[in-house]
Amino acid sequence: MKKDDEKDYTLLDMFLENPGQFLSGEEISRRLSISRTAVWKQINKLRQAGYDFEAVPRMGYRMTDAPDQLRAEELIAGLSSEQFGRNVVILESTTSTQEEARLLAEQGAAEGTLVISEEQTGGRGRMGRKFHSPRGKGIWMSLILRPEQPLHLTQQLTLLTGVAVCRGIQKATGIQTDIKWPNDLLLSGKKVCGILLESAAEDDRVRYCIAGIGISVNLKEEDFPEELRPIATSLRLAGGQALNRTVLIQHIMYEMEVLYKLYNEQGFQAIASLWEALSGTIQREVKVQSQRGVVTGVAIGLNPSGALLVKVDGDIVPVYSGDVEFHTR
Amino acid sequence: MKKDDEKDYTLLDMFLENPGQFLSGEEISRRLSISRTAVWKQINKLRQAGYDFEAVPRMGYRMTDAPDQLRAEELIAGLSSEQFGRNVVILESTTSTQEEARLLAEQGAAEGTLVISEEQTGGRGRMGRKFHSPRGKGIWMSLILRPEQPLHLTQQLTLLTGVAVCRGIQKATGIQTDIKWPNDLLLSGKKVCGILLESAAEDDRVRYCIAGIGISVNLKEEDFPEELRPIATSLRLAGGQALNRTVLIQHIMYEMEVLYKLYNEQGFQAIASLWEALSGTIQREVKVQSQRGVVTGVAIGLNPSGALLVKVDGDIVPVYSGDVEFHTR
Numbered sequence: 001m002k003k004d005d006e007k008d009y010t011l012l013d014m015f016l017e018n019p020g021q022f023l024s025g026e027e028i029s030r031r032l033s034i035s036r037t038a039v040w041k042q043i044n045k046l047r048q049a050g051y052d053f054e055a056v057p058r059m060g061y062r063m064t065d066a067p068d069q070l071r072a073e074e075l076i077a078g079l080s081s082e083q084f085g086r087n088v089v090i091l092e093s094t095t096s097t098q099e100e101a102r103l104l105a106e107q108g109a110a111e112g113t114l115v116i117s118e119e120q121t122g123g124r125g126r127m128g129r130k131f132h133s134p135r136g137k138g139i140w141m142s143l144i145l146r147p148e149q150p151l152h153l154t155q156q157l158t159l160l161t162g163v164a165v166c167r168g169i170q171k172a173t174g175i176q177t178d179i180k181w182p183n184d185l186l187l188s189g190k191k192v193c194g195i196l197l198e199s200a201a202e203d204d205r206v207r208y209c210i211a212g213i214g215i216s217v218n219l220k221e222e223d224f225p226e227e228l229r230p231i232a233t234s235l236r237l238a239g240g241q242a243l244n245r246t247v248l249i250q251h252i253m254y255e256m257e258v259l260y261k262l263y264n265e266q267g268f269q270a271i272a273s274l275w276e277a278l279s280g281t282i283q284r285e286v287k288v289q290s291q292r293g294v295v296t297g298v299a300i301g302l303n304p305s306g307a308l309l310v311k312v313d314g315d316i317v318p319v320y321s322g323d324v325e326f327h328t329r
Numbered sequence: 330m331k332k333d334d335e336k337d338y339t340l341l342d343m344f345l346e347n348p349g350q351f352l353s354g355e356e357i358s359r360r361l362s363i364s365r366t367a368v369w370k371q372i373n374k375l376r377q378a379g380y381d382f383e384a385v386p387r388m389g390y391r392m393t394d395a396p397d398q399l400r401a402e403e404l405i406a407g408l409s410s411e412q413f414g415r416n417v418v419i420l421e422s423t424t425s426t427q428e429e430a431r432l433l434a435e436q437g438a439a440e441g442t443l444v445i446s447e448e449q450t451g452g453r454g455r456m457g458r459k460f461h462s463p464r465g466k467g468i469w470m471s472l473i474l475r476p477e478q479p480l481h482l483t484q485q486l487t488l489l490t491g492v493a494v495c496r497g498i499q500k501a502t503g504i505q506t507d508i509k510w511p512n513d514l515l516l517s518g519k520k521v522c523g524i525l526l527e528s529a530a531e532d533d534r535v536r537y538c539i540a541g542i543g544i545s546v547n548l549k550e551e552d553f554p555e556e557l558r559p560i561a562t563s564l565r566l567a568g569g570q571a572l573n574r575t576v577l578i579q580h581i582m583y584e585m586e587v588l589y590k591l592y593n594e595q596g597f598q599a600i601a602s603l604w605e606a607l608s609g610t611i612q613r614e615v616k617v618q619s620q621r622g623v624v625t626g627v628a629i630g631l632n633p634s635g636a637l638l639v640k641v642d643g644d645i646v647p648v649y650s651g652d653v654e655f656h657t658r
Binding site for chain 1: 455456479480481482483484487511512525526527528529530531532533534634649650
């Protein structure tokens, strides 16, 4: 494995050193001391990793597109946050960044530690659902938080994360997403980002939380499985161009840190106001499937714990968890 | 290791088959085909495991005390609960039964799965404190729960566990303990049992809880480290005689299951009433060290979430987590 990888990098280096130029198979074969067949195999491997090549007879290969590769030094160098994201682990592939972050948290990793993976092979969404996380196309990451607050207020951090990601996307790309309660981000009604806040507690004391953030950044239509196409989209599909993931992560880390400080200093009210302003859920007719049954009514805001307040006939019902469907009469 | 253990059991069997009788070193040596020195070594190993022997020159060894060994078949055979404790793992030694149960829960173990260890080498109490769990002397166990309730109500399960253990001890032994908020059990002001409810959640949805229960059953004064002696006691020290741990566990599993069903069907109010009746905290002057500071006043009851209500001057303050000290003017 190791030896193959080293050869890949050398082939890649040749193209990176000669941007826009054709390199003949013969030249590559000679310089890397590998067969012509091996050159062709390695080109295909790079294609699978997200690189594109034009192949022209008697001219050779020219690199036409390179993937947006996440690199820790580059990410850290551009961070505006003081702590969040500065301790960062970037993986090529993992089952789930939530699991990786949980192991780190159990081992005592500091608040603000960030785990990113280019690909998740078993990405998880809410309620045990799968989360589609193809290689190099999105931001699949998990941030460790160690809030000094009782467990029963954890829902507030879920909402805070939604606000921070929404603002980070807006600042990095100009794209304005809607927050759907509790924490999906939508573009024209299609999901572009999922958030999953997992927590571990002793009695009412939070040991740590892990904010899982999955953003479909540069996926094209064909990168989504067919069943997701009617309900999912990406920032690229909405904005028309590929976006720099590093810059997006930097903005999100900054927004997370700023809002988290605000929350710790001033409490939930400021976050709730931001959430209500950014949410596409408020003042709409909703049908919520919760653990305690179905609630249908008009969403009117958040209660002080972060529950969604739904006006049902004359009553106001707090909903703590569940799935929202928008209701049209 | 395996071979040694087998020899131990054979030596043990010889004594168990001849209760109250002396067995000469020579006879043991002959029947087990081991040297006299090996006999002496194995007797010492059994002593370390909690057995006692009288050694008389020219008579040999006589077993005078055998530890109360937990055995899964015996435990299950006497259970009155339908589900709780029927799937049971009994370990000789582990770092922490909480960790063992957490691994099982992550792998999908069913509600009611119970992990017991004869000894914990890294037993944990609340807020990262150590929990003294010497071999064979207590009940060190963890029960997996999968409640269908939102995360912010988890504190209620902490209180439920306290009530169940208090009632189980009472029914199995006649000893009446006091519940100190949130979930220590006391005898004459000294701690006899600690409870730690750990939970894992996604957003506001509980994935599982692990109720950790540590009861100092048969510890003698000298089994406690010196620093714990002024503040800790055991059921044996209070009642004057060694108690059967299997019967205690059976009663606790039954009480847990009955109260848990009651709670799922009727909500927290019934549990809160039982808790208030059994608690030594209500109507006392308390000083609570919580994450948000110190609260001093009179404990008057529980709020609907399970927080302790403390009357401070004219105000009633809910306390969600912390350490209670009783206050005497």
